[in-house]
Amino acid sequence: MKKESRRSQRVADLVRAEISNLLRIEAHDPDVKFVTITDVEMPPDLRSARVFFTAHGDETALDRAAAGLARAAGFLRREVGRRCGLRYAPELFFEADRSYDRGARIDELLSRVLPESEEEP
DSSP: OOOOOOHHHHHHHHHHHHHIIIIIIIIIOOOTTTEEEEEEEEEOSSEEEEEEESSSSSSHHHHHHHHHHHHHHHHHHHHHHHTTTSSSSSEEEEEOOHHHHHHHHHHHHHHHSSSSEEEHH
């Protein structure tokens, strides 16, 4: 994947903050109340955004959060475009961020394989 430009990274950070605020303050759907937006990636043309999220709970909570975000996508897109002052409101694509789960799994596997040292350096 091509490295993002500075502008697209700045706008992505702004979009992440706005979506987080919208979900925290204006969302009425209980499925998205406890969603955390972890990252946003945008191409240089700023017409789309991949929004990565996590949800507190199990896999079912993550599925409900994905469905809730899909239902709210139109509202979020409109508000992000308006609040960020963008010429085109980016189309939002929501994707579950499983990096935390993978990291925890790797830590668990490493703790099983590597012997515990009695003396910490």
